[in-house]
Amino acid sequence: MDLKNKLRHVQDFPKEGVDFIDITTILSDREAYKQAIDEMCAKVSDLEFDVIVGSESRGFMFAATLAYLFGKGFVPVRKKGKLPYETISASYTLEYGTDILQMHKDAILPGQKVLIVDDLLATGGTVAANAKLAEQLGGQVVGMLFLIELTFLGGREKLKEYDVRSVITFDE
Numbered sequence: 001m002d003l004k005n006k007l008r009h010v011q012d013f014p015k016e017g018v019d020f021i022d023i024t025t026i027l028s029d030r031e032a033y034k035q036a037i038d039e040m041c042a043k044v045s046d047l048e049f050d051v052i053v054g055s056e057s058r059g060f061m062f063a064a065t066l067a068y069l070f071g072k073g074f075v076p077v078r079k080k081g082k083l084p085y086e087t088i089s090a091s092y093t094l095e096y097g098t099d100i101l102q103m104h105k106d107a108i109l110p111g112q113k114v115l116i117v118d119d120l121l122a123t124g125g126t127v128a129a130n131a132k133l134a135e136q137l138g139g140q141v142v143g144m145l146f147l148i149e150l151t152f153l154g155g156r157e158k159l160k161e162y163d164v165r166s167v168i169t170f171d172e
Contacts, residue, residue: 003039004168006032007148021148021170023058023119036147036167037065040117043165047143049115051075051108053130055101056082062147063117075107075114077130088136092129101126103133110138121146121166124155131162 006029008022026032040062051073054063060076067074080089080100087102108114114134116127121144131141141162149156149166156164 001032001035003032003036003147004170007168021120021150023061023147026147027061037062037069039167040066040145040147041069043167044115044143044145047115047163048113049142050112051114051139053077053103053108053114053116053134055118055126055130058120059118062119066115066117066145072115075103075134077101077103077133088133090129090132090136092125093123101129101133103137105137108134108137108139112139113142114139115142116144117146118144119147121149121155121159121164122153124158127155128158131159 003026006026008025010020010022012018013020026036049072052063052067053075054060056078064074080102083102083104086105088105089100089102091098091100116130118127121127127144134141143163143165144159146166148168150170152172
């Protein structure tokens, strides 16, 4: 099936001018969700990694599932103030604002190989903050995986030092 056709576009969400790509239509369709996970697994099956990092909240759905399937640990990255233990922080810019992401200070051990997984790559701000957090703890980012990539927003350019992989691309 063509997963791109399973996505829903919501215009002017969360603010005017943004074409929000809604993944819930894939998540609620068991065959589409399975195919999305299978394709994401295939994209990184050649990589060696110890843990998977995923961002709140849509990234959790893919990162945690992949961590389970690969038998790896899952490290959640959340918005400021949402994690219960001591954290490290990184600020980031996204298409429609700025925010701060946090990770537990003991979530990644020095030398661990890290795969970062999220639902969508747009401008690259969120995933760059994820990488900064992982690297601050001594992790080595070996790859970044996305279900969707909006190539026209240039996120891949911001991440040129990393191995970036995606399943679905939108060129405009």
